[in-house]
Amino acid sequence: MFHSAVIRLTLWYLTIIAVLCLLFSAIVFTIANHEFQRPPGRPINQKLSEVQTEYYEDFRSRQAETARRNLLQNLLLFNIVAVSTGGLASYVLARRTLHPIAAALEAQSRFSSDAAHELRTPLSVMLLETEVGLRNTKASKTDYAAILRSNLDEIRRLQQLTNRLLALSRNEKLPMxxxxxxxxxxxxxxxxxxxxxxxxxxxxxxxxxxxxxxxxxxxxxxxxxxxxxxxxxxxxxxxxxxxxxxxxxxxxxxxxxxxxxxxxxxxxxxxxxxxxxxxxxxxxxxxxxxxxxxxxxxxxxxxxxxxxxxxxxxxxxxxxxxxxxxx
Known part of the structure; x- marks a missing residue:
């Protein structure tokens, strides 16, 4: 249960990281692409002939396409590294986040188990005494009264034990x-x-x-x-x-x-x-x-x-x- 919760929280963290990486990459690519497509200034165009201008624009277009392709590759590599590293970091963070909760739930479960075990002891005593009394066909009223008194003592012990368990579960200081x-x-x-x-x-x-x-x-x-x-x-x-x-x-x-x-x-x-x-x-x-x-x-x-x-x-x-x- 703890492992599945860690995996789910890790996926949520990883999804957030992936979305942030995609948004960052989209913003960077949009700004860079805008710079690639921006025409050169007028002083450069005035110094170039018509043939030179056409050649320059073709060269600049090819250069922009190459730069755009390199940028996409770098952004893709960045996203892969970021998501991979983020996945590992997310798993560690998810475990640390859920560990106190898991520890509290485990403590509660174990305390319930301990309580059930200790409550079973006086119940077993009462069961054993009652079975012995029922099997003894020659038992007198005095014998049955002794069994009832013993069972009553165990019931009182159950009440006391329940109070002790509640006190311990709340970490209350016991009066000495x-x-x-x-x-x-x-x-x-x-x-x-x-x-x-x-x-x-x-x-x-x-x-x-x-x-x-x-x-x-x-x-x-x-x-x-x-x-x-x-x-x-x-x-x-x-x-x-x-x-x-x-x-x-x-x-x-x-x-x-x-x-x-x-x-x-x-x-x-x-x-x-x-x-x-x-x-x-x-x-x-x-x-x-x-x-x-x-x-x-x-x-x-x-x-x-x-x-x-x-x-x-x-x-x-x-x-x-x-x-x-x-x-």
Whole structure:
């Protein structure tokens, strides 16, 4: 789509250049032709005999015709060079003109994709819990009430996530409050507990109660994204570990899995929006990978932090969130 728009704009630029060249050539040729056809002054005619005058006019006519032909050739060559050079310049200018628009449209499209991916996570949890409840013929009212309460929590999370997405799309500054690393991580672990249980994956929360300035809901969403990816790309009956430590005026939250790892060539691109890693990494059969990581990275960046990735094929991956420690 971008390429076709560039071509169309290039053609418009090229048409304008061609019209201007033709107008310029027509004006130059008209003025020059008028000069070629202008008769010589009377003093010259008075000094020439009748034969000499006829010969002079014939010579001048042939000279004017030659000059006219040379002028046409030069103008044609000029137009060819101008249109060729203008075509290349038009293409470059068209790309530069449309690039900001294309970038904005691409950002909007990718943000929509990320939003859809993150909205799918709580919906998947509700779907899984509801299916389990319907299959359990011996479920009591208490069991059904627990499922409804869990679904209600996920619906609230959907509302919060929608608000976070809108805030991020508008580049709004997130309001920060004092919170605890353990509290935020525990909330995130609770949200993915059903997914982990479905794959018989154990989540070990070894974080401590380090105080930090953060937007708790958004930071929870970012950790949920990382936990969701850790579960998704880990084999059943493995362990996902979450640890935290304060060091060098930063708080480090590390999420480690025992999956099959990530290729070194893919790591620098993980947080690019809409980038998909090798689908062979996915152990649960779902399509797509890393769509939410760009959103997680944006949330962490809004907190003044960063995410680092270490991975070894066949052993697993570790995602470390580094946040500034405000005192």
């Amino acid at each position: 409050q004092t919170s605890s690393v353990n509290t935020i991580v525990s909330s995130a672990v609770q949200h993915v507990a059903m997914q982990a249980k479905h794959k018989k994956i154990i989540i070990q929360n070894n974080t401590n109660s380090i105080a930090l300035q953060a937007h708790a809901d958004s930071l929870t969403d970012a950790i949920i994204i990382l936990l969701d990816n850790a579960i998704k790309y880990s084999a059943p009956k493995t362990t996902v570990t979450v640890t935290s430590q304060a060091k060098h005026r930063h708080i480090f939250i590390t999420i480690s899995d025992q999956g099959i790892g990530i290729k070194a060539a893919d790591i620098p691109k993980l947080f690019q929006r809409f980038y998909r890693v090798d689908t062979a990494r996915n152990t649960d059969g779902t399509v797509g990978a890393g769509l939410g990581l760009s959103l997680a990275h944006k949330i962490i960046a809004a907190h003044g932090g960063d995410i680092q990735v270490k991975s070894t094929l066949g052993q697993g991956s570790s995602f470390t969130i580094a946040l500034p420690l405000h005192k």
